[in-house]
Amino acid sequence: MYAISFQDAGRIRTLLRYMLSGGLVVVLMLVVGGCGSSTDRPSGNSRASETVQQATPVISPSARPSMKQETQPVQAAQPALTTTRRPTSTSTPVTPKSAPTSAPDTRTRPQAQPTSTPAPEPVQLGPEITAWLDQSARLINEVSGTSEALRTGPDVQVLLNTAILAFLDGHSLTTESMAALNEAISQLPPLVYAFPTTGQSVAAADIDGDGELELIAGYNLFGVRPAWFDLGSDELKAQAFPTQDPEKDFYGMTVVHSITDLTNEGIADVMLVTTTPGTSTLTEAVRVFTWNDDGPRRVFDIPVVSWADPARWELRTTGGRAEIDTACAIFGHYDIKQLPHPELTRTFAWDGTWFVEIQRTVSPPVSTHDQINRAEAAFWAGAYGPAVSLYTEVITSPVVSEDQDLPIDWEGLARLRISQISLLTGTNASSELKHVVQRGGVIGLIGQTMLDSTGTRNALQPFVALQRLNLKANPPTGNHGHIQFPVDEALVLALGKALEVGLQDVAPDQLSRRTIFNVLGNMGFDVRDAIVGDLNDDNTLEAIVSIVRNSERIIGPPVNDFWFLRQTENRWVVEPAPVIGDAAIANGIRQISPRRSAFALIEPGAGSERSIYLSFDGNHIQLWFSQPTLADMEPTNPFDRRQITECRHQAGDS
Ligand SMILES: [Ca+2]
């Protein structure tokens, strides 16, 4: 099932004919002579389709009569060139579609082929392999420095896969022959990027455990996808490694980082690392494949992204147990790239089926904003005890760093949150609110508004007052209390938390849109819209509620923020719904499967509107920009869950 799909039959036929023909020189003359048809070159605007074109030739067993005998001994003595064994064919070779259309360049024309075995040291790859590599080099050089180079990987791929097939046809997989092949491939000019490698272009190992070596090729060239070649199969061909998205994965430079056994059953596994540079980013996709009867299984797949800070990863094989560490700069609710970030280190180990996370460690706080971010993660998850401890640390022992240059009142924000938590947990907030008022500024204004409504009636009342608060009103006197980006006004007000108070007596299966409107409306709290449903089939309802916020916006609908309401430990907990503009409109619920549903919203835009979907798996909210399928929401491979790639603070990080 993982065999490469043959997107380009013409290309394959071409190469197959070539492989079956005895006339290498003739082929190359035709190739360099410009027989490539311009009509079948990849179009410039369809990179997606090009990257899946891992077209590879197939050699039938009859075309390679003695492959088994050659490859069975792992350390076979003498590689033998195959030209004398190659069956002849009268079919007309045609150039690969990517062949250069420039004038012939005789430099790449191979010399007459030797009929005797080459000298044992060093291993000579032979003219056929060299010719295909030269052809690759010519193609790379031809597009060098142009945007075409970004799209040329699949074409180079065809040539290189063919070179590998020629190599396998003429050489045993020995240390020496593999070294020669690695060396030859490393001599190719860089395609788009040149990076120091963290592995080999090609490697040999028995990865399926049948006692015969396979050849694994990463190539280390931009846009050239890795392949593996199974000498034990009936049909020798380049086979693909399975990925989540064949069109996008491996869009980078892939090397074979490791071919050791990482899964403790004595059979080699393959770790591939794909490096992809971007604008001010560098991504290393680290993947591990183990084999079963169907071919390679992807059992580890984490992108290590250097963006704000360098990211790292490490494969450790200590004590016979393989562990993979990844480290990334962790972000929180209020964050920007320029601020200092702590590091999240995750350790993954084999559990018999997958590499699973066995440890998660966040380095100590590096700044006040980092302390606030950790506290916010706990606050929004409804973990109020830990949240209060973390906010208290901001007040009593702030870690002052670059963020002291930001005019943001972190202490005031911490004190405001402690006050809000008091309201949410039914304890007296007055004394802490008086501290908040003393901060002055917007924070002080919020504190004053809450204080004025505290202790009189329902605990919901301070939130009702906040909903009507004009943040431009005169603040109480004080030298602090300023907030600005990346601190979000809507999150500071936390109006959605009013739902936790207002709905606390509503049972998990009794929630309805009408109930939300009635309960909160009776207290004077203005709910704009709500969708209620059980998104994850656990007989507990979820809701997304849009709540109006006072603003000076004149044009367009009133500013309203979306809040996600869920049950946690037998109470309602509210967190901000991710990335939805304050002008969005609730648009009902969509059933994805008998067990899964998603809330739908529409976000108006200038001349266009887009639909947004929110799903919930019991732990995480997931945002989608098109209606997700069940396979999207519940991928069979755990590494295909977007959550696993995120580097963000969670409640419980301390
Ligand atoms: Ca094998």
Ligand SMILES: [Ca+2]
């Ligand atoms: Ca293994």
Ligand SMILES: [Ca+2]
């Ligand atoms: Ca539910």
